[in-house]
Amino acid sequence: MSIAQTDRTHGARSSAELIGAEAPVLAHNYHPLPVVVARAEGAWVEDVEGRRYLDMLAGYSALNFGHRHPALIEAAHRQLDRLTLTSRAFHNDRLAGFAEGLAALTGLDMVLPMNTGAEAVESGIKVARKWAYEVKGVPRDRATIVVADGNFHGRTTTIVSFSTDETARAGFGPFTPGFRVVPYNDLAALEAAVDETTAAVLIEPIQGEAGVIIPDEGYLTGVRELTRRADCLFVADEIQSGLGRTGRTLAVEHENVLPDMLLLGKALGGGIVPVSAVVARREVLAVLRPGEHGSTFGGNPLSAAVGSAVVALLETGEFQEHAAALGEVLREGLAGLTGKGVTGFRSRGLWAGVDVDPSIGTGREISERLMREGVLVKDTHGSTIRLAPPLTVTEDELRSALDSLERVLLG
Structure with a gap:
């Protein structure tokens, strides 16, 4: 047919x-x-x-800007007529501009482009562990990441290893070690879980899948202060909450905090193509070297063109x-x-x-x-x-x- x-x-x-x-x-x-x-x-x-x-x-x-927003559709059409994929085996003329714009929008330094939200989370976990070994000095294979119960960061094997949703977990073990789960919105429990092996605290500034759970005022500020004292990374998963959804570019801005690493996705692709990114301080993403991480489609010209158009929409406020x-x-x-x-x-x-x-x-x-x-x-x-x-x-x-x-x- x-x-x-x-x-x-x-x-x-x-x-x-x-x-x-x-x-x-x-x-x-x-x-x-x-x-x-x-x-x-x-x-x-x-x-x-x-x-x-x-x-x-x-x-x-993922459709923060509605279905088929004219500026995003135009950017996609224009790029479709020129170039869609080279893979990262080569440079392409759209990627640097996208990365520069996204870094400036978020107030951070470097961008690791990926495709799906789950890919961004997995990439963030890898980067946090490598930073812990190379910068913090955690003994090899001892790094831990502290997460919150009720979380939703995706459904890969590693991510469901630290989910507290049995529907997401049941039947998919054995699970990946290296995670500590604490109650959400509980700074005392978080502080008790953090130690010299902690690479990062990974949380959603607002828990979406759990029912749009908003933490108490001061919680995010407390997480930022605690992670600084403990010399570990604050990783904010803003895949659902970010890029305008809450009335700010990022949900963390409601408490004027800046994490060490942001995980972005969904709206970053404008509802047209899957685009995600790890955005972080230079010291953090600089731990990656050629061959240690990658993605065939991550940072492709079509995604970069649409992502740049998304950034441009958000720049106006x-x-x-x-x-x-x-x-x-x-x-x-x-x-x-x-x-x-x-x-x-x-x-x-x-x-x-x-x-x-x-x-x-x-x-x-x-x-x-x-x-x-x-x-x-x-x-x-x-x-x-x-x-x-x-x-x-x-x-x-x-x-x-x-x-x-x-x-x-x-x-």
Whole structure:
């Protein structure tokens, strides 16, 4: 069957038919909502039958700038006409500019480009261990990394080794050693876990998958001070929280702290290509030498072109300001629903975890009801749903989504 014939066949199939067709051929590693998206623009998606939905998930923050943002699409098209891949066996004319822009945006010195968020985390772990041996002087193979419970950093074998989510862990051992898990938002427990073998403290400034868990004011400052005293690295995983989502370029900026290493991804690729990066102080990333780490597609010209366009969008501060302003609208709206089906919520910028009264429904059931209202969200952990609309969402669109949530909650 030709590509054209395949496109015509898929275009004629209903959502139900396409969902049924996936079952025997796709691994069941996801449990998607029963909607089949065919087109998208801005904050809206359209299914194969032509029904429109307001996207209040934004690809878990990968679509911070909405679907098909004109500046990002233009950058991708322009680069597609010139050069897409050389691998890092050669230089390319887009990579240096991307790295310079990203370093300047974050206030750090050097960039290690990768592809997925999990790759950035794995790379950060390797760099932190090597720094511990070469700079701190930790005895060989003794380096430890302290992490927080409730974390979500990805699903590779090493990363699930320090997950506390049994769904992510069960059946995938044996696990990689070298990690110590402490309670999130507990500086005393963190200090007790850090010793002379500690290479790094790796945390999410806001825990996304756990339900948008925001630590107490002063926690991030405390982590920064503790890691300095202990001569270990502060590694902030901002793959979901970074790049405008919380009303600042980075979530750590809410406490005016600068980690030694940032892990970025998702929105860095503009929803077009997978782009991630380890961004760090020069002393930290300088431990890598040729042949010790790499990626065939990491830093490819297409990714660098799109990544540069993302950096340019963020340099104006427009998206951060918009997220902060509409974040107040989101917070006020959720506060108004508290006691009307919402038992609690946590929000920062255009990001919220909303706890729904279990007697009304599970998070999955609430998500399905909202889908029927034309609003797309995703559940996590029982009766919690996450809201993370594109940073391009309008106030009217946001209020419409909140109205839909109220209707669903009040039945």
